[in-house]
Amino acid sequence: MNNKKKIALGAIGAGILGYGIGILTASKSGKETREDIKNTAQKTRKQIEKVLKNIHTEMTELMAEAKIIGLSYKGKAKEELEKMTANAIKARNKISIILSSLHEGESIDEDLDKAIKDAVKSIDHLKTFIEKENLSEKI
Numbered sequence: 001m002n003n004k005k006k007i008a009l010g011a012i013g014a015g016i017l018g019y020g021i022g023i024l025t026a027s028k029s030g031k032e033t034r035e036d037i038k039n040t041a042q043k044t045r046k047q048i049e050k051v052l053k054n055i056h057t058e059m060t061e062l063m064a065e066a067k068i069i070g071l072s073y074k075g076k077a078k079e080e081l082e083k084m085t086a087n088a089i090k091a092r093n094k095i096s097i098i099l100s101s102l103h104e105g106e107s108i109d110e111d112l113d114k115a116i117k118d119a120v121k122s123i124d125h126l127k128t129f130i131e132k133e134n135l136s137e138k139i
Contacts, residue, residue, distance in 0.1 A: 012047050016040075048112070049102050052095050055119045059092045062126035069133045084129065088122035095119050 063085055070081040094115040 012044060012051075015047075016044055045102055049099060052099050052102075052116075055116065055123070056092055056095045056099070059088055059095070059119060059123055059126070062123060062130065063088050063092075065130055066126050069130065081129070084122075084125050087118075088126060091115065091118040091122040 066081065066085060070078065070085075073081055098112055098115050
């Protein structure tokens with residue numbers, strides 16, 4: 001997972017934890033506490049949505065670039081690129097489903113972590129592929 005995504009997800013997690021501790025130690029009425037929890041949940045959902053949209057966009061751009069690079073490929077290289085692209089499409093589709101779930105207010109805890117890991121793994125593979133191709137063109 002690249003550093004930006006780690007930092008974003010870590011900040012979201014730390015924010016949720018800090019907020020939870022704050023709520024448990026605050027002297028507010030139950031109604032005020034519930035309202036605070038609701039507002040924080042909405043903010044967190046928006047932050048998660050932003051991170052997922054960025055991942056989705058990056059994957060789409062990298063897949064398009066890899067597709068252009070791979071147009072001249074044949075045989076095993078073409079098969080490997082197709083496999084990598086298929087995995088990236090699956091990961092991107094999971095991200096899309098989770099984004100839809102967020103919009104509909106559904107719980108996505110279990111799927112979120114796996115989808116992000118799969119997406120980041122696909123992004124890393126696509127970046128590595130593109131970097132190798134860019135290096136081989138310079139030689």
